[in-house]
Amino acid sequence: MTHEIAVIPGDGIGQEVTPAAVEVLEALEPDFEFVEAEAGDAVKDETGEALPQETYDLAAAADATLFGAAGDTAADVILPLREAVDSFVNVRPAKAYPGIDAVRPETDLIFLRENTEGVYAGHEDRLTQDVSTLTRVVTESASERLAEFACDYVAGDDHDGFSIVHKANVMRETDGLFRDTVKGVADENGVETDQVLMDAFATRVCLDPEQFDVVVCPNLAGDVLSDLAAGLVGGLGLLPSANIGPDRALFEPVHGTAPDIAGEGVANPAATIISAAMLLEYLGYDDESDRVHTAVEATLEDGPRTPDLGGDASTEDVTAAIIDRL
Numbered sequence: 540m541t542h543e544i545a546v547i548p549g550d551g552i553g554q555e556v557t558p559a560a561v562e563v564l565e566a567l568e569p570d571f572e573f574v575e576a577e578a579g580d581a582v583k584d585e586t587g588e589a590l591p592q593e594t595y596d597l598a599a600a601a602d603a604t605l606f607g608a609a610g611d612t613a614a615d616v617i618l619p620l621r622e623a624v625d626s627f628v629n630v631r632p633a634k635a636y637p638g639i640d641a642v643r644p645e646t647d648l649i650f651l652r653e654n655t656e657g658v659y660a661g662h663e664d665r666l667t668q669d670v671s672t673l674t675r676v677v678t679e680s681a682s683e684r685l686a687e688f689a690c691d692y693v694a695g696d697d698h699d700g701f702s703i704v705h706k707a708n709v710m711r712e713t714d715g716l717f718r719d720t721v722k723g724v725a726d727e728n729g730v731e732t733d734q735v736l737m738d739a740f741a742t743r744v745c746l747d748p749e750q751f752d753v754v755v756c757p758n759l760a761g762d763v764l765s766d767l768a769a770g771l772v773g774g775l776g777l778l779p780s781a782n783i784g785p786d787r788a789l790f791e792p793v794h795g796t797a798p799d800i801a802g803e804g805v806a807n808p809a810a811t812i813i814s815a816a817m818l819l820e821y822l823g824y825d826d827e828s829d830r831v832h833t834a835v836e837a838t839l840e841d842g843p844r845t846p847d848l849g850g851d852a853s854t855e856d857v858t859a860a861i862i863d864r865l
């Protein structure tokens with residue numbers, strides 16, 4: 540069966556790491572038909588629109604989408620694209636790899652980030668010269684949907700339960716609803732949970748990441764804490780993600796366009812290639828997915844490595860080494 544894969548490289552290093560991941564997928568020969576589309580700063584400069592309707596429609600219809608990164612227009616591109624696939628959860632593994640100089644080599648975390656609301660669905664206003672406001676939206680239905688996913692997630696693998704990270708001591712209504720709803724669903728499913736305030740989580744995960752495994756959190760907390768975890772494992776070049784909807788999904792590295800290195804051909808393709816491995820698993824290509832994970836891990840351990848990981852290899856060298864090891 541042919542699967543249509545939308546490929547949206549975007550801007551900056553998105554143009555370098557997305558083709559690298561497509562090369563890896565092509566080398567495995569699943570029955571994929573790749574359809575490329577534009578989004579981001581460059582297309583906005585040309586056409587006035589950061590996310591052309593045809594790109595949105597392509598992602599909404601494709602079996603899966605691979606996205607790179609967008610620059611200043613990132614929020615105008617990736618938030619609607621996540622909506623296009625109705626992705627209610629953003630799965631963000633943050634794992635340290637053998638051979639990589641990580642601040643916390645024992646880190647092995649999975650963030651399950653609420654992907655539809657919180658401040659991201661909020662309405663911002665500038666009321667006066669002095670005063671601006673933002674409404675934060677948390678619903679029982681979105682919290683329930685995330686919690687049900689989290690319960691299935693921990694049931695399907697070697698996990699004891701999950702941590703609920705929140706700030707309900709201050710955001711009593713919104714994060715209170717989030718915490719209570721997620722906990723209620725977990726209790727109904729017999730899944731163990733613990734609860735951690737997000738500020739305390741930030742410290743505890745830096746000091747001892749092994750205390751945590753699967754972390755369920757509101758949208759903005761998931762954004763910030765997954766970047767923090769990237770810092771523990773060796774940088775943003777290593778963090779993949781999967782935006783999962785009921786019957787569509789979008790895969791992207793956690794990082795942005797990296798303007799400081801864009802165009803130099805030295806971006807680390809690992810985050811996007813691991814995102815492609817998640818795409819393979821999502822579409823049922825479990826063996827191919829495992830082969831990609833194994834090849835990436837061997838390449839991270841034995842090299843070649845890009846400069847962010849202390850090496851001097853190019854994106855192309857690393858991609859070729861991963862493909863050789865498939």
Ligand SMILES: NC(=O)c1ccc[n+]([C@@H]2O[C@H](COP(=O)([O-])OP(=O)(O)OC[C@H]3O[C@@H](n4cnc5c(N)ncnc54)[C@H](O)[C@@H]3O)[C@@H](O)[C@H]2O)c1
Pocket residue numbers: 552556607608609610611612613614617775776791792793794795796797798799800805806807808810845847
């Ligand atoms: N999903 C997205 O499209 C997305 C996500 C985050 C940021 N952004 C956008 O990207 C632009 C730059 O943002 P930023 O600098 O805060 O974050 P960034 O992730 O682009 O870069 C942060 C740092 O990490 C490094 N880095 C990131 N990915 C790397 C990789 N694959 N290999 C090697 N080094 C890598 C960069 O060189 C930089 O030093 C902004 O315009 C922002 O809006 C987009």
Ligand SMILES: CC(C)[C@H](C(=O)O)[C@@H](O)C(=O)O
Pocket residue numbers: 613614617618762793
């Ligand atoms: C660019 C931005 C809209 C995005 C987010 O906040 O979700 C980014 O930080 C991410 O983590 O993918």
